[in-house]
Amino acid sequence: MKKDSKVQYPIPIREWSEDDRPREKLLKYGEHALSNAELLAILIRTGTPGRSAVDIGRELLHRFKSLRAMSSVDISEFRKINGLKNAKIAQIKAAIELGRRMQSEEKTLADPIRHSSDVANLLMPLMRDLKKERFVLLLLDGRNAVSDTIDIDYGTVDRANPYIRDIIQTAIRHNAPSIIVAHNHPSGATTPSENDKAFTRSLMMAAKATGISFFDHIIIGNDSYFSFADKGFIGEYETKAIREL
Secondary structure (H helix, E strand, O other): OEEEEHHHHHHHHHHHHOOOOOHHHHHOOHHHHHEEEEEHHHHHOOOOEOOOOOHHHHHHHHHOHHHHHHHHHHHHHHOOOOOOOHHHHHHHHHHHHHHHHHHHOOOOOOOOOOHHHHHHHHHHHHHOOOOOOOEEEEEEEOOOOOEEEEEEEEOOOOOOOOOHHHHHHHHHHHHOOOEEEEEEEEOOOOOOOOOHHHHHHHHHHHHHHHHHHEEEEEOOOOEEEEEEEOOOOHHHHHHHHHHHH
Protein backbone atom coordinates (compact mmCIF):
# COMPACT_ATOMS: atom_id res chain seq x y z
CA MET A 1 0.00 0.00 0.00
CA LYS A 2 1.29 3.42 -0.92
CA LYS A 3 2.17 5.54 2.10
CA ASP A 4 0.28 8.77 2.61
CA SER A 5 2.99 11.43 2.48
CA LYS A 6 0.72 13.89 4.22
CA VAL A 7 0.73 11.66 7.28
CA GLN A 8 4.27 10.34 7.20
CA TYR A 9 6.06 13.55 6.09
CA PRO A 10 9.04 11.73 4.54
CA ILE A 11 10.14 14.97 2.88
CA PRO A 12 12.10 17.46 5.03
CA ILE A 13 10.16 20.60 5.94
CA ARG A 14 12.62 22.77 4.03
CA GLU A 15 11.43 21.05 0.84
CA TRP A 16 7.72 21.66 1.49
CA SER A 17 5.86 24.41 -0.31
CA GLU A 18 6.25 27.73 1.45
CA ASP A 19 2.59 27.83 2.52
CA ASP A 20 2.99 24.50 4.31
CA ARG A 21 6.19 25.23 6.25
CA PRO A 22 5.21 26.06 9.84
CA ARG A 23 7.51 29.05 10.27
CA GLU A 24 6.64 30.64 6.92
CA LYS A 25 2.96 29.83 7.45
CA LEU A 26 3.02 31.62 10.80
CA LEU A 27 4.68 34.72 9.36
CA LYS A 28 2.28 34.84 6.43
CA TYR A 29 -1.04 33.95 8.08
CA GLY A 30 -0.42 34.43 11.81
CA GLU A 31 0.12 31.98 14.65
CA HIS A 32 -3.61 31.23 14.94
CA ALA A 33 -3.50 29.49 11.55
CA LEU A 34 -1.17 26.76 12.85
CA SER A 35 -2.09 23.52 14.57
CA ASN A 36 -0.54 22.63 17.93
CA ALA A 37 1.78 20.18 16.17
CA GLU A 38 2.96 22.90 13.78
CA LEU A 39 3.59 25.33 16.63
CA LEU A 40 5.61 22.67 18.44
CA ALA A 41 7.51 22.01 15.20
CA ILE A 42 8.73 25.62 15.19
CA LEU A 43 10.24 25.02 18.63
CA ILE A 44 11.64 21.61 17.68
CA ARG A 45 13.08 23.10 14.45
CA THR A 46 14.53 19.93 12.91
CA GLY A 47 13.35 16.36 12.60
CA THR A 48 15.14 13.06 12.17
CA PRO A 49 15.61 10.92 9.04
CA GLY A 50 12.12 10.03 7.81
CA ARG A 51 10.37 12.17 10.44
CA SER A 52 9.73 15.88 10.29
CA ALA A 53 9.55 18.26 13.24
CA VAL A 54 5.76 18.22 12.74
CA ASP A 55 5.76 14.44 13.16
CA ILE A 56 7.62 14.83 16.45
CA GLY A 57 5.14 17.50 17.52
CA ARG A 58 2.28 15.11 16.75
CA GLU A 59 3.95 12.36 18.75
CA LEU A 60 4.28 14.70 21.72
CA LEU A 61 0.57 15.51 21.60
CA HIS A 62 -0.37 11.86 21.12
CA ARG A 63 1.78 10.67 24.00
CA PHE A 64 1.00 13.42 26.51
CA LYS A 65 -2.58 14.18 25.30
CA SER A 66 -2.52 17.98 25.72
CA LEU A 67 -0.27 21.02 26.06
CA ARG A 68 -1.41 21.48 29.65
CA ALA A 69 -0.50 17.88 30.50
CA MET A 70 2.86 18.41 28.80
CA SER A 71 3.68 21.21 31.24
CA SER A 72 3.88 18.78 34.15
CA VAL A 73 5.69 15.93 32.37
CA ASP A 74 9.14 15.13 33.71
CA ILE A 75 12.03 15.88 31.36
CA SER A 76 13.02 12.19 31.38
CA GLU A 77 9.76 11.39 29.56
CA PHE A 78 10.60 13.84 26.78
CA ARG A 79 13.96 12.15 26.29
CA LYS A 80 12.16 8.92 25.33
CA ILE A 81 10.97 10.53 22.10
CA ASN A 82 13.32 10.05 19.18
CA GLY A 83 14.62 13.40 17.96
CA LEU A 84 14.31 15.29 21.24
CA LYS A 85 17.53 16.25 22.97
CA ASN A 86 18.12 18.62 25.86
CA ALA A 87 18.13 21.83 23.82
CA LYS A 88 14.81 21.08 22.14
CA ILE A 89 13.25 19.86 25.38
CA ALA A 90 14.34 23.07 27.10
CA GLN A 91 12.76 25.17 24.34
CA ILE A 92 9.45 23.32 24.61
CA LYS A 93 9.34 23.50 28.41
CA ALA A 94 10.26 27.20 28.35
CA ALA A 95 7.52 28.00 25.83
CA ILE A 96 4.87 26.15 27.85
CA GLU A 97 5.97 27.88 31.05
CA LEU A 98 5.74 31.28 29.34
CA GLY A 99 2.19 30.41 28.31
CA ARG A 100 1.33 29.45 31.87
CA ARG A 101 2.79 32.67 33.24
CA MET A 102 0.92 34.68 30.62
CA GLN A 103 -2.31 33.17 31.91
CA SER A 104 -1.41 34.34 35.39
CA GLU A 105 -0.43 37.82 34.19
CA GLU A 106 -3.86 38.19 32.61
CA LYS A 107 -5.33 37.71 36.08
CA THR A 108 -2.92 40.04 37.86
CA LEU A 109 -4.77 41.78 40.63
CA ALA A 110 -4.64 45.57 40.47
CA ASP A 111 -7.76 45.88 42.58
CA PRO A 112 -8.08 44.96 46.28
CA ILE A 113 -8.70 41.30 47.04
CA ARG A 114 -12.31 40.77 48.00
CA HIS A 115 -12.63 36.99 47.91
CA SER A 116 -10.49 33.88 48.04
CA SER A 117 -11.41 33.18 44.41
CA ASP A 118 -9.45 36.29 43.37
CA VAL A 119 -6.27 34.70 44.71
CA ALA A 120 -7.13 31.22 43.43
CA ASN A 121 -7.70 32.55 39.92
CA LEU A 122 -4.32 34.25 40.03
CA LEU A 123 -2.41 31.19 41.21
CA MET A 124 -4.29 28.33 39.55
CA PRO A 125 -2.52 28.54 36.15
CA LEU A 126 0.88 28.57 37.85
CA MET A 127 0.40 25.86 40.46
CA ARG A 128 -2.35 23.36 39.63
CA ASP A 129 -0.21 21.05 37.45
CA LEU A 130 3.00 21.03 39.47
CA LYS A 131 4.33 17.64 40.58
CA LYS A 132 6.02 19.07 43.66
CA GLU A 133 4.62 21.35 46.32
CA ARG A 134 5.28 25.04 45.81
CA PHE A 135 4.68 27.46 48.67
CA VAL A 136 4.16 31.15 47.90
CA LEU A 137 3.67 34.30 49.94
CA LEU A 138 1.43 37.08 48.66
CA LEU A 139 2.28 40.50 50.06
CA LEU A 140 -0.62 42.94 50.21
CA ASP A 141 -0.44 46.71 50.28
CA GLY A 142 -2.56 49.12 52.30
CA ARG A 143 -5.44 48.67 49.84
CA ASN A 144 -5.26 44.87 50.18
CA ALA A 145 -4.05 44.56 46.60
CA VAL A 146 -1.23 42.11 45.81
CA SER A 147 2.06 44.02 45.68
CA ASP A 148 4.30 40.98 45.20
CA THR A 149 4.25 37.19 45.03
CA ILE A 150 7.31 35.49 46.51
CA ASP A 151 8.36 31.85 46.45
CA ILE A 152 9.06 30.70 49.99
CA ASP A 153 9.73 27.03 49.32
CA TYR A 154 9.62 24.42 46.59
CA GLY A 155 9.40 21.01 48.17
CA THR A 156 9.14 17.34 47.42
CA VAL A 157 6.18 15.52 45.92
CA ASP A 158 4.77 15.12 49.45
CA ARG A 159 5.05 18.51 51.09
CA ALA A 160 6.91 21.80 51.10
CA ASN A 161 8.67 23.00 54.23
CA PRO A 162 7.93 26.71 54.58
CA TYR A 163 9.57 28.52 57.44
CA ILE A 164 7.33 30.84 59.44
CA ARG A 165 10.23 33.07 60.42
CA ASP A 166 11.14 33.57 56.75
CA ILE A 167 7.55 34.50 55.93
CA ILE A 168 7.29 37.08 58.70
CA GLN A 169 10.74 38.54 58.00
CA THR A 170 9.92 38.84 54.29
CA ALA A 171 6.67 40.68 55.06
CA ILE A 172 8.46 43.05 57.43
CA ARG A 173 11.30 43.66 54.95
CA HIS A 174 8.77 44.65 52.27
CA ASN A 175 6.65 46.70 54.68
CA ALA A 176 3.61 44.58 53.88
CA PRO A 177 0.79 45.16 56.37
CA SER A 178 -1.05 42.01 55.31
CA ILE A 179 -0.24 38.60 53.85
CA ILE A 180 -1.83 35.56 52.25
CA VAL A 181 -0.02 32.25 51.81
CA ALA A 182 -0.76 29.46 49.36
CA HIS A 183 0.56 26.10 48.31
CA ASN A 184 -0.47 23.35 45.92
CA HIS A 185 -1.25 19.69 46.49
CA PRO A 186 0.29 17.64 43.65
CA SER A 187 -2.38 14.98 44.18
CA GLY A 188 -5.00 17.48 43.02
CA ALA A 189 -7.00 17.07 46.26
CA THR A 190 -7.48 20.19 48.35
CA THR A 191 -8.34 18.78 51.78
CA PRO A 192 -5.87 20.29 54.30
CA SER A 193 -3.62 17.91 56.17
CA GLU A 194 -3.04 18.14 59.91
CA ASN A 195 0.36 19.64 59.09
CA ASP A 196 -1.37 22.30 56.98
CA LYS A 197 -3.65 23.15 59.90
CA ALA A 198 -0.84 23.23 62.45
CA PHE A 199 1.28 25.42 60.18
CA THR A 200 -1.59 27.86 59.64
CA ARG A 201 -2.22 28.13 63.40
CA SER A 202 1.47 28.82 64.04
CA LEU A 203 1.67 31.40 61.27
CA MET A 204 -1.38 33.19 62.69
CA MET A 205 0.32 33.36 66.10
CA ALA A 206 3.52 34.78 64.58
CA ALA A 207 1.64 37.30 62.45
CA LYS A 208 -0.41 38.54 65.40
CA ALA A 209 2.73 38.95 67.51
CA THR A 210 4.28 41.24 64.89
CA GLY A 211 1.15 43.19 63.96
CA ILE A 212 0.79 41.67 60.48
CA SER A 213 -2.70 40.77 59.25
CA PHE A 214 -2.86 37.16 58.04
CA PHE A 215 -5.90 36.91 55.76
CA ASP A 216 -5.85 33.40 54.32
CA HIS A 217 -4.05 30.18 53.50
CA ILE A 218 -5.16 28.73 50.17
CA ILE A 219 -4.52 25.20 48.89
CA ILE A 220 -4.49 24.85 45.10
CA GLY A 221 -5.68 21.57 43.60
CA ASN A 222 -6.78 20.40 40.17
CA ASP A 223 -9.04 23.28 39.08
CA SER A 224 -10.28 23.64 42.66
CA TYR A 225 -9.03 25.21 45.86
CA PHE A 226 -9.47 25.27 49.63
CA SER A 227 -9.58 28.50 51.62
CA PHE A 228 -8.89 28.43 55.36
CA ALA A 229 -10.68 31.78 55.64
CA ASP A 230 -13.80 30.63 53.81
CA LYS A 231 -14.07 27.57 56.04
CA GLY A 232 -13.77 29.64 59.23
CA PHE A 233 -10.33 28.42 60.30
CA ILE A 234 -8.62 31.81 60.06
CA GLY A 235 -11.19 33.45 62.36
CA GLU A 236 -10.90 30.56 64.80
CA TYR A 237 -7.10 30.66 64.83
CA GLU A 238 -7.09 34.45 65.19
CA THR A 239 -9.32 34.26 68.25
CA LYS A 240 -7.01 31.69 69.84
CA ALA A 241 -3.96 33.76 68.96
CA ILE A 242 -5.42 36.84 70.67
CA ARG A 243 -6.18 34.81 73.80
CA GLU A 244 -2.69 33.38 73.97
CA LEU A 245 -0.79 36.62 73.39
